[in-house]
Amino acid sequence: MPAQARKPSSREPAAPGGKVRRRAAAAVAGVLREGRRLEAELDYEGLDQADRALLRELATGTVRWAIRLRAALDGLLDRPLPRKEKRLEALLLVGLYQLAHSGIPPYAAVSATVSALTGRQAWARGLVNGVLRRFGREREARLAVVDEQSPAMRTAYPEWLVEAVRTAYPAEWMAVLEAGNAAPPLTLRVRGDRTAYLAELAAAGIPARALDPADGAVQLEEHRPVTEIPGFTEGRVSIQDGAAQLAADLLAPRAGDRILDACSAPGGKLAHLLDRAPQAEALAVEADEGRLERIRDTLQRLGLEATALIPGDATDPDAWWDGRAFDRILVDAPCSGTGVTRRHPDIKHHRRPEDIPALAERQGALLRALWPLLRPGGTLVYATCSILPTENREVVAAFLEECPEARCVTPEAAWGRPVGPGRQILPGEAGMDGFFYACLERAGGQP
Ligand SMILES: C[S@@+](CC[C@H](N)C(=O)[O-])C[C@H]1O[C@@H](n2cnc3c(N)ncnc32)[C@H](O)[C@@H]1O
Structure with missing residues (x-):
């Protein structure tokens, strides 16, 4: 009572x-x-x-x-x-x-x-x-x-979003919506040896587990302030969802590569790419100048440096590109965020149905504008934290249709499900956020 x-x-x-x-x-x-x-x-x-x-x-x-x-x-x-x-x-x-x-x-x-x-x-x-x-x-x-x-x-959820999810996932739409209402986990990206770090957490009495799809991911059982997370202040770990950590695996940058991170702030994936390939030449472009500071903070905390942080519109490379092609391009496109409602429930209130085609238009424009910057044989990874096909497989499929020299090379993987030319992770899968990835290779050169 x-x-x-x-x-x-x-x-x-x-x-x-x-x-x-x-x-x-x-x-x-x-x-x-x-x-x-x-x-x-x-x-x-x-x-x-x-x-x-x-x-x-x-x-x-x-x-x-x-x-x-x-x-x-x-x-x-x-x-x-x-x-x-x-x-x-x-x-x-x-x-x-x-x-x-x-x-x-x-x-x-x-x-x-x-x-x-x-x-x-x-x-x-x-x-x-x-x-x-x-x-x-x-x-x-x-x-x-x-x-x-x-x-x-x-x-x-708003009615239109329920209908969009029901249409996209007829067998499991309710589970998808419920997963988007769950309390999100605190996931770390461990920069050193994950097993050793898990032992360190155990010694500090902090329950945690490895998240398998990403090899550096560790999920804490309970949220805690970053100052209480061993190694955070010294930059040995970052806070990053497991799904977001898969971008670096897919892009697989190598020492000496010239990399473009086209939609970069706050720089979580850029930092991961630099960890993988410290000798790479990495350029980050971000349209929101205020958010460039966030990239600087991210890199500084981790002791990393990018070649250039460029304020600019990635759909207008004439304004910032020096004409030298890239080996790797990451397009972490602005999207509806429908895969991360568990972290940002305000998305349910701010998105409107008419936003989705408008976002798809921008996402297609990013692909079309950035593709010519990729060298033959180079790889472009397209990513969103959306679960809506309009922003994901439809954008990439339409691009493949109009660009014959683009080849889909999205790999088979132990995570997500194949959807058209990409893979979709649904929120909650292996503790991860909802995410979409597609990998494209430009024909006519050495990978
Ligand atoms: C999904 S977030 C990127 C997250 C980031 N890659 C990370 O891992 O930390 C998308 C970013 O793209 C930026 N953006 C949106 N449109 C853009 C454009 N046309 N050119 C460059 N950046 C853009 C947004 O301001 C936002 O910071």
Whole structure:
């Protein structure tokens, strides 16, 4: 039985946890009402480690389940909230999230959420208290009503995305959607001996396991701050999903190669390529100048150096290319991110159905613009963190059709599944994010 929440007085000081709920609500409102990125909305200023983790969990979880929670909230309100009360709606959603999806005891959840209302918002304490207590009592029945409405409500995805996933994966669409709602693991890329590093983690009492598809991947059983991860500060490990670590295997750069990383920030794959081929000449292009700094930070922490970091549009090589061909090109294309909703649940709210063909257009443009920069015999790897065929096999198949000197050389692999000219990893497969890879070779030269 959930404990009964005491009716709070408006003069009561904020209970511990009220501040975190208030910040979670501000972040949720930023995502749902202003269309902002969740990551940029999390304000950790002045919070200790436990509260930082709580803020992240509350905001991420609420955004992940917001479509389902909003429907439940609508049924609990006698009349809609005034539109200007964005944060109040968000706080109610944060409250519902705690009661529906977290292990936080109901009394603590209600009381901490109510105590987030201070100053101008104190008037709403009775409302929030009443709504949350009622939901606590009627939770199962209320969620059942929402879940019966549609798979989109039950899984908290927009209708169009459910349909796109159902069409692409008729046998397993529900499992794909559920995997995109799971809490993401913390995966590391170990730069040295993985077995030795696993022993180091075990000695430090940190449970972890090797992730097989990528030979340097280690998954920690629990999230922890990077400062507590052995070797992180010294650059012996990076944080990188297992699927993202496969790019370096596929591109297989060699010493002396001239490599182009065409969509580079924040530079995770570039760093991996440089680890594989430290003598390579690596050029990184990034359209978002602000994000070039992220590449610099990534390389600096790992003690690596690229030949050049170029602010520029990869679809316009005339503006930055010196005319010397590349042996290897990585096109880690901007995409819908539908393979990484478990890490970035705000994607569910920000993407629109019309974005997908527009992205496919840009992805095709990248392939067409960069292909002439590849030397005969060279390899281009096309990657996305999307699970939608429009951005993946259809883009690459259309390119192969129009470019006779491009040959598909995507290898057989122990991961993913063959889809047209590439391989698709679905979210959760071997602990990895959803990813697509295709390898193309330019005819007429030595590989
Ligand atoms: C998927 S992210 C790349 C991730 C990166 N490869 C890594 O492993 O860390 C795509 C990047 O491409 C950049 N981008 C988008 N369009 C671009 C273009 N036309 N030219 C160059 N960069 C572009 C985006 O700003 C974004 O930083």
